[in-house]
Amino acid sequence: MAQGQIAPGIVSGRLSSDELTSNFTDLHPPLAPHEAAVAADRCYFCYDAPCVTACPTDIDIPLFMRQIQAGQPEAAGETILAQNILGGMCARVCPTETLCEEVCVRETAEGSPVEIGRLQRYATDSVMVGGSHPFQRAAPTGKTVAVIGAGPAGLACAHRLAMFGHDVVIHESRPKPGGLNEYGIAAYKSTNDFAQAEVAWLMKIGGISIETGSVLGEGVSLDGLVENYDAVFLSIGLAGVNALRAQGADLDGVRHAVDFISDVRQASDLSHLPVGRNVVVIGGGMTAVDAAVKSKLLGAEHVTIAYRRGRDAMGASRYEQDLASSHGVKIMTNVQPVAVHGNGAAAEVELEYTSSHDGQLSGTGEMIRIPADQVLKAIGQNLDGAPEGLNLDGNKIAVSGAGRTSMGGVWAGGDCAAGGEDLTVTAVAEGRDAAMDIHATLVS
Amino acid sequence: MADLTTNFLGISSPNPYWLASAPPTDKEYNVRRAFEAGWGGVVWKTLGSEGPPVVNVNGPRYGAIYGADRRLLGLNNIELITDRPLEVNLEEMARVKADYPDRALIASIMVPCEEEAWKAILPRVEETGADGIELNFGCPHGMSERGMGAAVGQVPEYIEMVTRWCKKYYDRPVIVKLTPNITDVRKPAEAAKNGGADAVSLINTINSITSVDLDTFSPEPSIDGKGSHGGYCGPAVKPIALSMVSEIARAEATHGLPISGIGGVTTWRDAAEFISLGCGNVQVCTAAMTYGFKIIDELTAGLSKWMDEKGYTNVSEVVGRAVPNVTDWQYLNLNYVAKAKIDQDECIKCGRCYAACEDTSHQAISMSDDRVFEVMDDECVACNLCVDVCPVDGCISMVPITAGEVDPRTGLEVQRDYANWTTHPNNPMAKAAE
Numbered sequence: 001m002a003q004g005q006i007a008p009g010i011v012s013g014r015l016s017s018d019e020l021t022s023n024f025t026d027l028h029p030p031l032a033p034h035e036a037a038v039a040a041d042r043c044y045f046c047y048d049a050p051c052v053t054a055c056p057t058d059i060d061i062p063l064f065m066r067q068i069q070a071g072q073p074e075a076a077g078e079t080i081l082a083q084n085i086l087g088g089m090c091a092r093v094c095p096t097e098t099l100c101e102e103v104c105v106r107e108t109a110e111g112s113p114v115e116i117g118r119l120q121r122y123a124t125d126s127v128m129v130g131g132s133h134p135f136q137r138a139a140p141t142g143k144t145v146a147v148i149g150a151g152p153a154g155l156a157c158a159h160r161l162a163m164f165g166h167d168v169v170i171h172e173s174r175p176k177p178g179g180l181n182e183y184g185i186a187a188y189k190s191t192n193d194f195a196q197a198e199v200a201w202l203m204k205i206g207g208i209s210i211e212t213g214s215v216l217g218e219g220v221s222l223d224g225l226v227e228n229y230d231a232v233f234l235s236i237g238l239a240g241v242n243a244l245r246a247q248g249a250d251l252d253g254v255r256h257a258v259d260f261i262s263d264v265r266q267a268s269d270l271s272h273l274p275v276g277r278n279v280v281v282i283g284g285g286m287t288a289v290d291a292a293v294k295s296k297l298l299g300a301e302h303v304t305i306a307y308r309r310g311r312d313a314m315g316a317s318r319y320e321q322d323l324a325s326s327h328g329v330k331i332m333t334n335v336q337p338v339a340v341h342g343n344g345a346a347a348e349v350e351l352e353y354t355s356s357h358d359g360q361l362s363g364t365g366e367m368i369r370i371p372a373d374q375v376l377k378a379i380g381q382n383l384d385g386a387p388e389g390l391n392l393d394g395n396k397i398a399v400s401g402a403g404r405t406s407m408g409g410v411w412a413g414g415d416c417a418a419g420g421e422d423l424t425v426t427a428v429a430e431g432r433d434a435a436m437d438i439h440a441t442l443v444s
Numbered sequence: 445m446a447d448l449t450t451n452f453l454g455i456s457s458p459n460p461y462w463l464a465s466a467p468p469t470d471k472e473y474n475v476r477r478a479f480e481a482g483w484g485g486v487v488w489k490t491l492g493s494e495g496p497p498v499v500n501v502n503g504p505r506y507g508a509i510y511g512a513d514r515r516l517l518g519l520n521n522i523e524l525i526t527d528r529p530l531e532v533n534l535e536e537m538a539r540v541k542a543d544y545p546d547r548a549l550i551a552s553i554m555v556p557c558e559e560e561a562w563k564a565i566l567p568r569v570e571e572t573g574a575d576g577i578e579l580n581f582g583c584p585h586g587m588s589e590r591g592m593g594a595a596v597g598q599v600p601e602y603i604e605m606v607t608r609w610c611k612k613y614y615d616r617p618v619i620v621k622l623t624p625n626i627t628d629v630r631k632p633a634e635a636a637k638n639g640g641a642d643a644v645s646l647i648n649t650i651n652s653i654t655s656v657d658l659d660t661f662s663p664e665p666s667i668d669g670k671g672s673h674g675g676y677c678g679p680a681v682k683p684i685a686l687s688m689v690s691e692i693a694r695a696e697a698t699h700g701l702p703i704s705g706i707g708g709v710t711t712w713r714d715a716a717e718f719i720s721l722g723c724g725n726v727q728v729c730t731a732a733m734t735y736g737f738k739i740i741d742e743l744t745a746g747l748s749k750w751m752d753e754k755g756y757t758n759v760s761e762v763v764g765r766a767v768p769n770v771t772d773w774q775y776l777n778l779n780y781v782a783k784a785k786i787d788q789d790e791c792i793k794c795g796r797c798y799a800a801c802e803d804t805s806h807q808a809i810s811m812s813d814d815r816v817f818e819v820m821d822d823e824c825v826a827c828n829l830c831v832d833v834c835p836v837d838g839c840i841s842m843v844p845i846t847a848g849e850v851d852p853r854t855g856l857e858v859q860r861d862y863a864n865w866t867t868h869p870n871n872p873m874a875k876a877a878e
Contacts, residue, residue: 034514041512044835047795050815105792109836 005277005301009345010253010374012274014299020270023297027188027323028118033073036122040068042106042114051100051116056420056429057084061100061116064123077127078134080120085159085432086152088128088198089181090425091121092189095286097319099425128197133204138165140207143442146171146229148216151179152424153414154235155202156431157438162207164439169229171214179237179414181424183262186290188297222387226409231438234397234405234412235431238422240384244282244377248340257281257291257378264294276374279303280349282337283378285315291376292329303329304370308336308354308361336363346375383416393418403434411438446751447758448744450484452724453617453642453702455575457484457548459744460715460759464706464727465490465552465578465621468737470526472536475549479540481737482744485548487645487727490525490580491533493555493565498524498587504665507654509680516734518680520654522665522672524586525554530565538572549573550619554580554592557602559609566613576617579610579641581632582648584625584675594648597623600635607639619704622646622688624681629688634697644692645704645727647685649675678730682708686721690770693722712746719759720766774866779859781851782826782842784808784819790839791817797830797840805829822852 004014015023031039043065051061059080067076080087096102096117104113127134143166147154150172158168176182178195185195203210214220216236225232241256243249253276267273275298281288284307296303305324307314310333314321321331335351342348349372352363383395391398391406396418403411413430420426448459462485463469463478470489478486492498500523509518526533541549551574555561569577580587581597588595596602603620610618620636622629624647633644651673653663663671685707692698705723709715710731718726731739747759756762786797786809793815801809808823809830819830831840845851847860865871 038513044794044796046793047799047811048815049795050793105794109792 005299008277008373010274010276012272014275014277015271017271020298024187024191024270026191027186028121030125031115031118031122036068036073036119039115040065040119043069044105046105050103050105051114054099054103056099056423056426057087057090057432058429059083059087059120065114065119068119068123073123073126074130074134076119076123077125080124081127081134083432084425084428085156085202086181086198086424086428087120088124088201089152089185089190089195090428091117091124092194093181093185094425095317095320095423098317128201131201133201135159135163135205137162137206140167141165141442143167143230144169145231145233145438145442146225147233147235148220148225149173149179149235149237149414149416150177150199150210150212151235151237151414151427152181153417153427153431153434154179154233155199156428157233157235157411157413157435158208158431159202159205160432160435161438162205164435166207166230166439166442168208170208170210171216171220172210172212173215175212177210177212179235183265184258184287184290185265185424186261187264187294216387217385222389222407222410226407230409230442232410233403233431233434233438234387234410234416235414235427236383236386236416238381238383238415240382241377242380242382244337244379246337246339248342248346249377251340251342251346252344253342253346253373254340254375254377257283257287257376258381260291260376261287261294264298270298273298275300276372277301278371279374279376280370280372281305281376281378282349283307283380284309284313284333285378285380286320288376288378289316289320289324289329291378292324293327295374295376296327296329300374302371304372305329305331306335306337306349306351307331307333309356310334335368336361338363338367340372340375341369346372348372349375381415386416402437403430404437446748446756448484448748450725450759452548452704453576453619455485455548455550455617456546457725458482458546459484459740460719460725460747461485461709461740461743462487462548462550462704462725462727463732464729465550465580466729466733467521467523468729468732471528471533472540475536475540476543478732478737478740479544479547482740483547483737484725485550485575487550487552487578488533488537488574490552490554490583491530491565491569492525493561494530497527497529500524500527501667503667507665507674509654509678516730517678518652518654518676519678519730519733520652520665520674520676521649522585522674525552525580525583530568534568534572537574541573541575548575550576550578552578552580552621554583554587557591557596557606562606562609563613566610570614570616574616576619576642577610577614578619578621578645579606580621580648581606582621582623582646584623584649584651585673594623594625597621597632597648598626600631603632604635604639607636607641611640617642619643619645621648621706623648624684624688624707625651628691630691630695630698633692633695633701637698637701641701643702643704643724644698645706646692647681647688647707649677650681650684652676677708678734679708679710682710682714686717689718689723690721690767693764693767694770712743712750715743715747716750716762717766719762720764721770722764722767724760724763775864777862777864778868779847779861779863781845781858783821783824783845784826784828784830784840785843786817786819786830786840787838788816790836792836792839793817794835796833796835800829800833824853 045062064076064079101113107113147170181195279295279300281292339350353366397412403413411434414427450460465487469486505523507520583593587593620641655664705718706727
């Protein structure tokens with residue numbers, strides 16, 4: 001074991017630069033042309049294919065498989081991108097194991113689905129490597145739409161609106177566009193600065209401008225936007241992070257997993273990024289897995305995911321859980337955090353075992369303490385800082401139809417809007433569909 | 445353990461697999477290696493007349509058709525007969541035969557359609573000790589333009605004439621290799637028999653262009669931007685070969701004429717099928733060219749295992765077993781009624797059967813909202829398309845309706861008796877049942 005791995009506390013440089021580079025390369029390397037041909041050939045071209053039904057963006061998967069088989073990966077890419085303009089990112093980050101690939105009849109037949117995700121990447125990469133943009137902008141309509149947030153929903157909405165000839169101004173609070181594609185996705189799923197390359201490619205449609213550092217509520221108000229634009233699309237994501245209700249949650253070493261992930265994504269040199277020797281991640285979703293795996297890849301000696309319910313209830317798919325396990329992450333289930341102990345800085349996490357009766361979770365009274373110099377909270381995000389005046393549905397913006405909010409001229413989509421899973425692909429579908437509805441409204 | 449020893453025209457070989465006359469049998473080096481690998485016999489690459497040998501193109505000689513994962517399904521070639529001097533080939537043949545007396549060694553020959561040419565070469569071939577000769581009347585490219593190969597094979601009178609010369613000047617078995625590039629293969633087979641041939645071998649390769657380069661618009665294989673048709677072979681041609689073999693095996697004029705089966709033999713199963721349709725042995729080329737000589741291990745072990753399972757002790761017991769079951773369409777039993785049946789436990793719900801039946805066949809498969817596919821017996825004509833397109837082996841089967849039950853499609857009771865088109869009331873040429 002490298003000496004760096006057992007260094008106490010939260011320190012950087014646990015692994016050599018070479019090890020870090022190797023650890024953060026592509027999780028699934030791209031397919032070579034022959035590999036793609038063989039993989040695509042496994043598609044049965046199902047009638048009314050289950051994979052299409054399972055795809056939130058309704059990509060015609062059998063068609064693009066056939067186009068790969070027929071030697072035209074660029075045409076396959078266009079088929080994908082026509083439905084999902086962020087098909088390149090979705091190919092990398094979609095939990096295909098719970099979407100298209102889960103229902104692939106090859107999965108039914110032999111427990112091994114057509115590798116739809118990797119083939120989608122092969123097809124979309126072939127379009128982007130060529131540098132061409134296969135979509136054209138209609139004649140300008142003179143209408144201008146404001147999109148708030150340059151995440152997947154906002155980008156998809158903006159692109160579709162631009163195609164129709166509308167002008168789009170995207171207001172983005174962060175320094176770079178991309179939203180969670182840029183700041184949230186696991187680094188080993190989106191390498192080589194792909195999120196920025198994809199945005200640049202998307203912008204080739206024309207008619208879209210992005211104003212970064214433009215924060216809703218700080219100089220930009222919803223009322224002002226409604227007044228100045230023909231329509232507004234809110235794709236502001238979930239900016240708030242749920243708090244950990246446990247004694248010692250304010251100790252040094254305790255932080256939000258999304259911030260940790262963002263730091264990893266934005267780090268110019270991973271060898272300068274500190275990580276604990278003993279990392280405990282609280283939560284059971286994709287964010288928890290991403291944070292845990294990243295900690296391990298950065299050289300943490302022991303990484304534990306502590307989740308309060310059983311495996312089946314975890315938000316992370318079985319595939320993601322296995323991914324974590326294969327990297328040496330320990331997954332503890334049916335434990336909830338009670339306290340973080342330490343003298344100024346975290347040293348241990350105290351967990352209580354839980355049991356569930358009729359869906360009600362309660363502590364059993366049995367405690368366990370595990371070493372933890374770094375505690376990462378991945379217990380969900382919330383709609384913090386949403387503009388006033390919009391009806392909510394639970395903790396999210398209420399929408400009807402294709403993203404219509406309770407306020408006229410204002411649409412919403414992505415994680416901030418009620419309905420649908422909080423996935424990149426779902427956000428793209430919502431942004432695209434809202435754009436269709438906005439367009440229909442603007443031209444009627 | 446079944447005995448694979450084969451006696452074809454009195455020529456004994458340890459198994460029924462001969463390498464066909466082609467590139468794998470062009471020289472002593474390859475043939476020795478083939479025999480060491482276990483092949484039962486070889487038909488030496490076709491010899492031409494004495495004198496300067498033919499020349500081949502110096503670009504690609506082969507083109508291919510692929511299935512999934514570049515599995516070679518069909519091969520096309522524009523190679524000519526041996527381009528080595530006659531005396532070199534004859535010397536090598538004599539040496540090899542002397543060293544492998546238990547293996548079959550056949551000389552393939554193609555010389556001009558003149559009696560003197562055959563008269564000149566046959567004694568020299570006989571001196572090599574070869575077990576017999578095969579007359580190459582099938583090569584469809586190059587040589588046919590010079591009045592040889594398929595140009596002879598397409599004219600039954602020439603076949604008969606040349607065969608007669610061979611029987612006149614050569615004492616050992618004469619096999620006539622037939623071209624499939626002809627309307628009715630029975631005619632050349634009959635001509636060969638009339639000329640005294642001891643056997644026919646078929647099929648030679650089929651005229652073919654494998655593809656067109658869409659940048660240069662040159663047919664493939666392309667020689668400096670131009671292409672010529674080649675001869676097609678490999679797994680893709682097997683069905684054509686089986687049909688032609690069966691026609692000769694069951695025709696009155698040629699029934700009983702020994703046949704050496706050629707055309708896409710790739711596994712033991714292909715060989716068993718050719719043999720069951722009347723072939724005394726089989727010749728293999730493309731499979732060896734694709735995978736090398738080592739496939740002989742599977743070919744022999746597989747055939748032997750199958751024969752053991754079926755209780756056959758000698759290849760000759762299998763020869764022609766399927767021939768009585770080959771008939772004309774008009775004699776097929778029109779009272780035989782089957783229906784497709786989908787095994788729901790096996791079904792993976794791809795819907796290919798539905799798409800095929802609904803779009804292109806008889807609209808006899810229903811699809812429910814939850815993707816359950818079921819056959820509608822009142823529409824099903826048992827065409828078998830659903831079985832053919834289903835990716836799951838054994839998921840859809842054709843189940844006969846028992847005589848006495850009603851066919852829901854026609855509303856008529858299924859008859860026990862055999863009845864065919866010749867007596868059907870819809871047939872204007874129908875004869876009264878005898």
